[in-house]
Amino acid sequence: MKILVPLKRVCDPDNANKVKVSGDGKAVTSEGLEWKPNPFDEYAVEAALRLNENAAKNEKLGEIVVCSIGVADVAQTIRQALAMGADRGILVTADDGALESTVVARALKALVEKEKPDLVLMGKQTVDGDSNAVGQMLAEMLGWPMATFVASISTSDGGKSLNVKREVDMGVVTLKVTTPAVVTVDLRIVSPEAVKNGATPDSHKYNEGPRYASLKGIMQAKKKKIDQLELPALGSDATPATTYPRFELPPARSGSCTFVESVDALVDKLKNQAKAF
């Protein structure tokens, strides 16, 4: 199967408390923060690797192309995914500030038309903007089937369709999607038995979480290709659909604390004082 995995770099979520709003309130500033691959995108890379390998025989079964839209430095984020085992990268250069969901979805649509993957596997959302929109927009633009918040995948019909389990508020929804499709993944997609591809024995248990880049993988990644493109060359429109007039931080919490005598007292306070429900 040929899989396209879009990947975004985000400010290290562990440093979220250091994110600031610029003086004029026009932007969220990330200056001086460490960059990390968006965790959900890393899970998508891991899921793609699991779909496209026979883990017992250490064999590759298909191609994984990782793409990112962002500044030139993002090449390193792509390289990290290549070090994990993806085959090839595409970097579409654009300003960090320009990465609004519709712009990204349109660029991805152009890439999909160019690359013709069987599956676009992506994170359900990025942890910076938390919009949770690109996957849905992309599927709509392509007119492809879509499954979001996917926590497990098993292939059937020789990879022509995927049985997925989606995590939703009321429980788990099981769906069958035919490829080509857009699938967005949730945290549990990287649990030990979340991906079954018919090649790796069903009894195989992966380690929890995305695999760590090995040094060997890092040296191999250096030799893998990353194509560079620009948004206009993709024929993709870079005008955002949403603009943000102003950002402000939520008011600081007072930090006061009161002790309650009983569960009933707590429920009462939550209901009547905090109006939590």
Added chain:
Amino acid sequence: MSDTLVNMRDVRFVLYEMLDVEQLTKYEYFADHSRETFDIALDAAYKLAKEVFWPAYVPMDKQGVSLDTANNKATVAKEMHEIWAAAREGNWQGISGPAEYGGQQFPGTISAAVHFIQNAANTAAHMYIGSCAGAARLIYSFASEELKQIYVEKLFTGQWGGTMCLTEPQAGSSLSDVKTTAVPAKDGDYYLITGTKCFISNGDHDLAENIIHPVLARLPGAPPGVKGISLFVVPKYRVNDDGSVGEFNDVITAGFEHKLGLKGNFTATLSFGDEGKCRGWLLGEANKGLTYMFQLMNEARIATGSQATSVASNAFFHALEYSKERFQGRRITEKDPTTPPIAIIKHADIRRMLLIQKATVEGVFALLAYAAFVADKEHASPSAEERENANLVLELLTPVCKAYGSEAAYDAIIQAIQCYGGYGFSEDFPLAQMLRDCKVFPIYEGTNYMQAMDLLGRKVPMKGGKGFQALVAAATKTVKEAASIEQLKPLAEKIGAALKIVGETTMHLAGIAGKGDIELYMYSSATYIKMFSPMVVGWLLLWQAVVAKKALEKGAGEADVKYYKGKIETARFYINHEIPHLEANAQIMKSNERTAIDFDEEWF
């Protein structure tokens, strides 16, 4: 709990802005590398350290290790097995090993940074990993082709574990008293080994299918003292012709130490040849064992400084975070007791203690990275002159890395605990464990007094003082540069003066040696290393301040401005607080202080 192990901004500053390690990729040996492979490797190391090594830090201390003597079976914590598997999958055992033997051939400077990160997360765990490369390199450098083929790749890939076996009950600091014997076998190319080694780190475990012991032992009729010591490769299990693990090689684990710290590491007493069946293979030439072992020991000494300082780094970030969260007292100028208490970091004395830690961690990390960088040049530079120069400086800095690194780090952790107040004394926080873990570093790999003697007795006078001169020349260059920057001028003057004082004191001591008072000369070495080390670290921090100042002048973003300003002020703090002690120590030596030499045992 803090989740910063190491300041990666500072690591990158040292590697790229101060040392410019990218220049190493010009050497053919490192030509496959680039800034990008370095960056990705550092990120991957940090991620693994934080997610896999660090969560096991406290559990491994609590659990310790165990031994089933009836079945000669050693067991380490299950968390350690997870770390080992992850390290093998990531090829971390072989990070700096040569590619032809399964290594990844990264520069030692990068692997020094990686080890710093892994040690900061879990130093007892990292020892198992680091010891593979230690044994591998020893065999790779000195053994016959045949032995290399059998062992090196399996060690660099972590298929087998490694150790270093020097210490015996009667031969700790004094290796000339090693008694283990090696008798040539009648029926083969091997020797029969008999003897006991104690305190052997990573000495036994269930992480790998075999453990390879480089063992110091004596051949029959070997000359007494260090000139009669040879080095043998002794596997726990013999190796079959096809490379697979064979018969048990009569290496019995007689017990393990119940220690103050590093409890997750298996410190074994090993009994070789109880049944007369322990086979060893001579590594290199007979009677040259200690010379060979010194290669491993020199690396291990620098690594010991790294172990200590990285733990201090972790402790520092804990103290820093705690100091922002603990509210206590009011400003000295605030007289109103109804005002809310302030975070303790607002007290200057807390910031003083944090600065001691920051300066120690950053200063010694710079020293360790510089030593590794010099070692890379010694190894890979095409210029014979550069290689020789590098060797001299490395030899000189090795005891400083080990002794100063281990002592300053221990002191820094004490300051971290002090920031915590009573909570620092509680085992509910990891600081107490960090202090316990760190007490061994001034002891093993040659006690710090052995380092002091090495510095003054061997390294400073080596080759007519050439290494010392090269170091002073490098430092003088920095001093000159710093003196031309108004803000750094007072610091430059202090380091300039320190270089002069150290030079004069060295001459004074040389005079004592010249007069034949070797006892006073060596006795002074403990004070000498205390004087010498802050000169080196002060110089490196001044160098950093120069780099930071230039970067500020070029223009930097908001976060970088803070980092660079902090860097300059950290250098100022260290130089203002530590360099004056250097002068006091010089006075002690210049006064020919010898009370302890003359103090009668009966007077205690």
